[in-house]
Amino acid sequence: MIRVCAGFLVGLSCLFWLENIQQSTGLLLISSVLVIVLFFLSNQRIKKIIPFVMGLLWGSAAVCVWLMTTPGLLSIPKTANIQGYVCSLPVKNNLSSHYGKPAKSIRLSFDFCVTKVEQQPLSFYQANKLRLSVYQANPEQIEKIMAGSFWQFYAKLKPIHGRLNPGGFDYEKWLVSEGFVGSGYVKTMLELPSNFSIKANLHALRQRIFSNLNQVIPASDSKGMILALAIGERGSISAEQWQAIKNSGTSHLLAISGLHIGIAAMWSYYFCLFIFSRLRFVIQIIPAQKIAEVVSLLGAISIALLSGFGYPAQRALIMLAVFLYTRWSGRHLSLANILAISVILITIMQPFAVLTVSFWLSVLAVVIIVFLLSYKQMMTKGAVKIKEWLRINWFLFVGLMPITWVVFDSVSVVGFLANLLLIPLTSFITTPLVYIGLLSLMLSHELASWLFYLVDKVIALTFQIQLVLSQTNN
Numbered sequence: 001m002i003r004v005c006a007g008f009l010v011g012l013s014c015l016f017w018l019e020n021i022q023q024s025t026g027l028l029l030i031s032s033v034l035v036i037v038l039f040f041l042s043n044q045r046i047k048k049i050i051p052f053v054m055g056l057l058w059g060s061a062a063v064c065v066w067l068m069t070t071p072g073l074l075s076i077p078k079t080a081n082i083q084g085y086v087c088s089l090p091v092k093n094n095l096s097s098h099y100g101k102p103a104k105s106i107r108l109s110f111d112f113c114v115t116k117v118e119q120q121p122l123s124f125y126q127a128n129k130l131r132l133s134v135y136q137a138n139p140e141q142i143e144k145i146m147a148g149s150f151w152q153f154y155a156k157l158k159p160i161h162g163r164l165n166p167g168g169f170d171y172e173k174w175l176v177s178e179g180f181v182g183s184g185y186v187k188t189m190l191e192l193p194s195n196f197s198i199k200a201n202l203h204a205l206r207q208r209i210f211s212n213l214n215q216v217i218p219a220s221d222s223k224g225m226i227l228a229l230a231i232g233e234r235g236s237i238s239a240e241q242w243q244a245i246k247n248s249g250t251s252h253l254l255a256i257s258g259l260h261i262g263i264a265a266m267w268s269y270y271f272c273l274f275i276f277s278r279l280r281f282v283i284q285i286i287p288a289q290k291i292a293e294v295v296s297l298l299g300a301i302s303i304a305l306l307s308g309f310g311y312p313a314q315r316a317l318i319m320l321a322v323f324l325y326t327r328w329s330g331r332h333l334s335l336a337n338i339l340a341i342s343v344i345l346i347t348i349m350q351p352f353a354v355l356t357v358s359f360w361l362s363v364l365a366v367v368i369i370v371f372l373l374s375y376k377q378m379m380t381k382g383a384v385k386i387k388e389w390l391r392i393n394w395f396l397f398v399g400l401m402p403i404t405w406v407v408f409d410s411v412s413v414v415g416f417l418a419n420l421l422l423i424p425l426t427s428f429i430t431t432p433l434v435y436i437g438l439l440s441l442m443l444s445h446e447l448a449s450w451l452f453y454l455v456d457k458v459i460a461l462t463f464q465i466q467l468v469l470s471q472t473n474n
Contacts, residue, residue, distance in 0.1 A: 004051040005340035011055020012347055013354050062351035066176075070159070072126040073114055074182045077158040083116040083192065085150045085200040087129065088308060089210055090142075091235030108134040108142045111180075112153070113199070130157065131175065131183040148204025150192040157184035177355040178311065202305060206231060209306065212441050216449040222459040225254060226452065229434050229459075232256040232307030241463065247470030249415025253426050253462075257312035258319070258362060261300045263431045265320055268292075268299025293324050306438070312358055315346050319366075339366055414469040422462060430458050 088111035114128040115121060122128050132155060136142050145151070159182040160172050175183065194200070210231055217223050224236030234254060237245075245251050252259065272295040276288040300320055304313035319342040326333045333341075343363060346353060353359040437451035 001337045001340040003048070005343050007049065007051030008055040008058075008344055009347065009354070011052040011057075012059040012351060014056055014059055058348065059351060066127070066352075069126045070181050072122055073117055073128055074130075074157050074159045077156075079154070079156050079187070081118055081152060081154050082112070082114050082130075082157075083119075083150070083152045084112055084114040084128070085195075085197065085203070086145060086147050087111045087113040087199065087203050089147050089207060089231075089233050089235070090145050091233075093235075106136060106142070108136070108145060110145065110147075112151075127179065127181045129178075129180050131180050132186055133184075134186045134189070144191060145189075146204075147207035147210075148194075148200045148202075150194055150200070152190040152192055153186045154188040155184045155186045157182055173355050177352045179352075202309075206306065206308065209438070209441070212445070212448075213438075213452075216437075216441070216445055217452045218449075218456045220456055220460070222456050222463065225459050225463065226434065226455055228254040229256075229260075229431060230306075230438060232310065232313075244463070244467045244470040248418045248466040249469075250418045250422055250466055253422060255312065255358075256303065256307035256310070257358070258316040258366075259423070259426070260307075260431060261303060261313055261316035261320065263427050264303040264435065265296040265300040266427075267432055267435070269296035272296070290328070293327065297321065297324055303435070311350055311353060311356075312362070314350070315353065315359070315362065318342055318346050318349070339363075414472050418466065418469045421465060425458070425462060430455065430462065433458065 090108050090110040093107045093109065110132060112130045112132045114130060132153070134142050134145065160175050160180065210227070210233060213227060213230060217226050221238075221241070224234070224238065224241065227236055228234040232255075237254070242251075245254065269292045273288055273292040276291050279288075297320060300317055304317055307313050319339075322342045322345065323338055326338060346359075433451060433455045437448050437455060440448040440451055
C-alpha cells in the first residue's frame, strides 16, 4: 500500500505543470488509455506503474474540472454584481497612511461564496469562492458584514492568473489550494435577507460564538492567540507575536489542524470511556470503547466545524476516520498502511492539496513518526516513554529541517526544545481548558469568563517561553 500511495502521489503531482485545458485534456486521454492497457498486461513489473498512471489520470481530471468550472464565475478581470454569503470570519486591518501618520481607514477581508452573478444563479458544481476586501473610511459602515450574512456586492474582480504555474506568486498557489476562484474589492454593497442554507447557517453560528468569546476573553495581549486556539481566527495576532512564534518554531500550535483535531478526539474518547465504562446497563448492549470511539470522532468533527472546516482540519478528520474504521471493521492494518490509505483518500478528495507546503510537511512528519513506531514499539514504563518522546521529537526536528530550510529559507534551531516543552503544555492543559471554556459558554458566561481567565494566564506563560526561545534563536 505504501508503494501504491507513493506512485499515486508522484503521478498526481504532475498537475503542477498543467497550465491550460489542452494540456490537461491531452494528459487525461493519454493516462486513461495507459490505465486500460496496463490492466490487460500480464507483466507484473510493468503493472507496478499503475498507481503512477492513476495519479496522472486523477490529477489531469481535477485540472480539467477546475478549468472548465471556474469561468462560470470569473474568467477575465471584470466589475460585476454578485450575490452570496460571507463564508469566513471577517478580519479587520488598519491601513497605515503615508509618512507614519495614523491610519484613517480600515480594510475588511473575508471569503465570499457566490450564488448569483448578474442575477444568474451558479450551478451547484461550479467553484464559487472569492477572496474579497472592503475599504472604508468609516468603520461603522462595514460592521454589518459578518459570517453567514447575505449580500449583494458591486465588486472589481480578477481571476487567479498562472494558477497552475509553479513559477507563479505563492499567494496565487495558496488561493488555488484553498479553493478560491479569484479575488477583488467591493465598491458598493447591499444587505440581503437571509436565505436557508446549511453552510451559511454554520458560518453564522461560528460568528455568534466568536462574538460571545469576545465578551468573555480578557482584553489582554493573549486574546488573539486564544481566539486562534478556540475557533481558528488568527487575524487578531499582532505581527510581533507572529514573528516570535515563528522564530520559536511553534507556529503549528496555533493552526487548528492535525494536532488540535487529535487532542479533541483524544479527550472526547477518554472522557466518554470514563463515563460509560461505569454504566453497566449500557455496556451490556454496546461496549463502552465503541461508544467512546464514536464520540471521539464527533468531538473532532465539532472542532473542525468550529474552526471553519479548513482543508488541514479536513485532512486530519480523514486520517482519524480511516483509523477508526479499521478498528470498527476488525481489520488489523499497520500504521504505515493506515497512513497510505489516508493520503490516497485525501488527495482524491483534495487533489490540489499537493500544491501546499503544509500537506507535505504533515505527511513527512507522520511518516517519520510511523517509521519510528514500527522500528521499535512504544513501551509502557514511564522512563521509556520519556525516552521515546525525546526520540520522536528529535527525529521530527532533524527530518523536517531540510524541507523547512528549502521552503522557508530558515530553520528554528530551538524548535526541538520549544516543541518538547510546549506540545505537552498545549495538549494537556491549554487546549482542554479552551474546549471546556467553549462548552461552558452554553451554560454560563461567568463560568466561561473564569475559565478563559485561566487560559489567558497559561497562554501568557506559553508566549513568554516562545519569546525567550525566539530571542535565543536570533
